[in-house]
Amino acid sequence: MNALSISGLEKTYGSDMRALKGIDLSVPEGDFFALLGPNGAGKSTAIGIICSLINKSAGTVKVFDYDIDLQKEAAKASIGLVPQEFNFNVFEPVLPTLLNVAGYNGIERGEALRRAEYYLKKLDLWDKRKSAARALSGGMKRRLMIARALVHEPRLLILDEPTAGVDLEIRRSMWAFLKELNEQHGTTIILTTHYLEEAEALCRNVAIIDRGEIVEQGEVSQLLSRSMLETFVLDTRGHPQTAPALDPFVIRVRDAEHLEVDVPRGESVNNLFQRLTEAGIEVTSLRNKSNRLEEFFMRLVSHENAEAK
Amino acid sequence: MSASDGLIRKESALPQPIDLVAVNRIALLTIVRKEIRRFARIWVQTIVPPSINAVLYMLIFGTLIGSRISDMDGFRYIDFIVPGIIMMSVIINSYSNVASSFFSSKMQNYVEELLVSPVSNLTIVVGYVAGGMARGLLVGSLVATVSLLFSDIRPVHPFITFGIAVLTSMMFSLGGLINAIFAKSFDDISIVPSFVLTPLTYLGGVFYSISMLPSFWQTASLFNPVLYMVNGFRYGILGTSDIAIWTSFFVIVAFIVLLGTVAITLMNRGVGIKH
Numbered sequence: 001m002n003a004l005s006i007s008g009l010e011k012t013y014g015s016d017m018r019a020l021k022g023i024d025l026s027v028p029e030g031d032f033f034a035l036l037g038p039n040g041a042g043k044s045t046a047i048g049i050i051c052s053l054i055n056k057s058a059g060t061v062k063v064f065d066y067d068i069d070l071q072k073e074a075a076k077a078s079i080g081l082v083p084q085e086f087n088f089n090v091f092e093p094v095l096p097t098l099l100n101v102a103g104y105n106g107i108e109r110g111e112a113l114r115r116a117e118y119y120l121k122k123l124d125l126w127d128k129r130k131s132a133a134r135a136l137s138g139g140m141k142r143r144l145m146i147a148r149a150l151v152h153e154p155r156l157l158i159l160d161e162p163t164a165g166v167d168l169e170i171r172r173s174m175w176a177f178l179k180e181l182n183e184q185h186g187t188t189i190i191l192t193t194h195y196l197e198e199a200e201a202l203c204r205n206v207a208i209i210d211r212g213e214i215v216e217q218g219e220v221s222q223l224l225s226r227s228m229l230e231t232f233v234l235d236t237r238g239h240p241q242t243a244p245a246l247d248p249f250v251i252r253v254r255d256a257e258h259l260e261v262d263v264p265r266g267e268s269v270n271n272l273f274q275r276l277t278e279a280g281i282e283v284t285s286l287r288n289k290s291n292r293l294e295e296f297f298m299r300l301v302s303h304e305n306a307e308a309k
Numbered sequence: 310m311s312a313s314d315g316l317i318r319k320e321s322a323l324p325q326p327i328d329l330v331a332v333n334r335i336a337l338l339t340i341v342r343k344e345i346r347r348f349a350r351i352w353v354q355t356i357v358p359p360s361i362n363a364v365l366y367m368l369i370f371g372t373l374i375g376s377r378i379s380d381m382d383g384f385r386y387i388d389f390i391v392p393g394i395i396m397m398s399v400i401i402n403s404y405s406n407v408a409s410s411f412f413s414s415k416m417q418n419y420v421e422e423l424l425v426s427p428v429s430n431l432t433i434v435v436g437y438v439a440g441g442m443a444r445g446l447l448v449g450s451l452v453a454t455v456s457l458l459f460s461d462i463r464p465v466h467p468f469i470t471f472g473i474a475v476l477t478s479m480m481f482s483l484g485g486l487i488n489a490i491f492a493k494s495f496d497d498i499s500i501v502p503s504f505v506l507t508p509l510t511y512l513g514g515v516f517y518s519i520s521m522l523p524s525f526w527q528t529a530s531l532f533n534p535v536l537y538m539v540n541g542f543r544y545g546i547l548g549t550s551d552i553a554i555w556t557s558f559f560v561i562v563a564f565i566v567l568l569g570t571v572a573i574t575l576m577n578r579g580v581g582i583k584h
Binding site for chain 1: 326329332335336339417422424427428429583
């Protein structure tokens with residue numbers, strides 16, 4: 001069964017601003033799925049429609065086979081949403097924030113208290129349960145939104161840039177939590193993020209949306225294997241001021257101690273090292289310039305934009 | 310941070326049916342509890358000022374000025390205006406509570422907590438209206454209690470008194486909700502109470518009997534819905550009214566049906582809350 005099936009989804013704001021241009025998307029149950037795209041691509045619009053926060057213009061959306069138009073209550077009961085912007089009552093203390101949402105989802109008070117305690121402890125917020133939400137730090141607010149989205153134990157969790165503005169340590173612990181939620185408890189997770197290493201580290205499948213259209217969709221590993229080249233930064237000793245020509249590698253001088261090298265797909269890095277050694281350049285270490293998915297994404301989106309122009 | 314030791318479990322591939330009646334019952338209780346907790350938490354802003362206002366009205370208009378005014382409809386002036394002052398508190402507080410609370414939920418976007426949950430729009434409307442009624446009736450009760458310091462009136466028809474108060478608070482809570490649905494700024498939720506509700510209340514027979522007015526203004530007053538509430542409530546307490554009691558009930562119920570239908574329709578269309 002698909003956790004999410006979208007067919008021909010369109011959204012037009014006003015008379016001519018087409019935010020979504022008939023997208024089709026399927027997310028299997030149990031998947032950890034990334035929805036990527038530049039700002040204004042249509043990610044948040046799509047999520048808003050799935051969660052009944054935005055009225056669609058055309059198309060169908062099914063959540064675990066529940067049509068959001070015909071069986072919207074059952075569809076909504078299956079979804080937990082962590083939105084991009086903070087959207088809780090800042091004057092409400094942390095614990096009642098969770099109890100309210102549990103109540104809106106039909107969970108009896110006693111059970112709601114038990115679940116709220118569980119998730120607040122899991123997300124290190126139990127000590128803050130009596131604090132007003134406005135008194136929390138940015139990272140705590142993000143975690144509060146995750147706890148709130150989980151309190152009714154949805155089968156599909158949608159996170160719209162959940163780690164934006166969160167420090168690295170908290171981001172990593174959130175990754176671990178989400179991964180465990182997906183792998184051990186079977187919760188289907190859809191993630192939008194600007195941190196593409198996040199998608200590469202967590203997700204099995206990915207769709208890339210740009211200008212309201214899905215421009216690429218598939219397994220992360222398959223998309224990465226289609227990446228035409230990878231860029232490395234080399235720490236060097238004794239490289240010349242001008243970049244050596246070592247076809248098929250494209251080399252650029254970054255500064256006195258660093259070179260950037262584009263390595264085409266299928267080319268051996270050993271071959272690169274050998275050629276550099278022959279050119280009298282000693283490599284002391286190397287690293288990826290950016291993560292591979294990010295490179296793929298940037299090339300894809302810039303290509304789409306160039307075609308659009 | 311870990312998800313293990315779980316309450317949460319892998320579920321079967323089959324969708325679980327949900328009991329919509331139970332969901333909406335619990336959701337309704339949750340919304341009402343939340344609304345009452347909200348105005349109780351800020352009681353210095355929500356409960357005390359309207360009670361003080363009412364005391365000032367009774368002190369100035371009823372005792373100081375009223376002592377120089379002759380009987381009205383056979384009652385001391387202070388006794389005549391007390392039902393209207395109580396009703397004024399019910400109207401303003403029911404309206405303001407829902408307008409302010411629902412608009413805040415829109416402004417801070419936490420109305421989305423409700424919109425993404427399986428709770429029906431009818432339940433949302435009923436929940437917010439019940440919260441507004443709770444505040445309106447609480448402040449009305451406090452004002453009624455305080456009025457015992459100035460007047461010794463007792464309801465002649467307690468059930469009618471209570472019925473009119475409940476229906477009036479319901480009607481103005483619905484009005485506050487509709488105001489909040491359309492509002493785009495805090496100015497939008499203060500304009501109606503200042504420029505519509507207050508004039509209608511003052512001109513709705515709180516401080517006078519419309520029988521004192523020239524015939525044109527008597528007829529014009531009949532288009533003011535507040536007149537029917539004030540007079541219905543006054544009938545319940547004093548046993549006298551400018552309007553037949555069943556006319557009062559009919560007008561209030563008709564407005565409730567109208568405003569309720571408008572509120573549900575707006576919610577279903579997502580006006581002011583969905584893009």
